[in-house]
Amino acid sequence: MHEMSICEGVVLSLESEAQKQNFQKVKKVWLTVGIFSGVEIDALRFGWDVVTRNSIADGAELVVLEEQGQAWCMGCSKHVQIENRYDDCPACGSHRLQVTGGEILSIKEIEVE
Template structure:
């Protein structure tokens, strides 16, 4: 389960940033997670709760912002919604689609107290 190691790194980063701001607690953690990022949102929630225990993140609101998958179809010449990395274009069924969005895994915001 790579979600656990991702959440361990996230909590470490959040605590580091909170210390820079002389904060004693983190109240909100907001994360962008792409539909094509190969992480399970429910596993992230579970792992965050487990890793946050005893840290500055304990009790923090954990928000996930879903980022839909999109790609540029070289055959159609337009951006299309995609649900898998190497799937066909939903409009022309061509396989020359370059992913442009949806593999996100980014810390968007921290609220500290």
């Protein structure tokens, strides 16, 4: 499962942060997940519980912040919001859109002890 390895990556970066910043436990993690990142949030939550067990983030709460899809339209030179990666521009109907938001997956914030 794709989401499982994402959770493993998150735990790894938490562990290296813990060494740098000298904390022992992570209580809460805010994760920004773009709607085009291909991540299933339910699967992510499931993976989180499994992967964090006996790790520095054991029992940590996972808060998922969804990032909306955004694009730059070359047709009308506007930033527009889109729901699907291959949507046409909602303002002018052009399909020359460059996706500028909604693809990331990153740790936004952590609460530690």
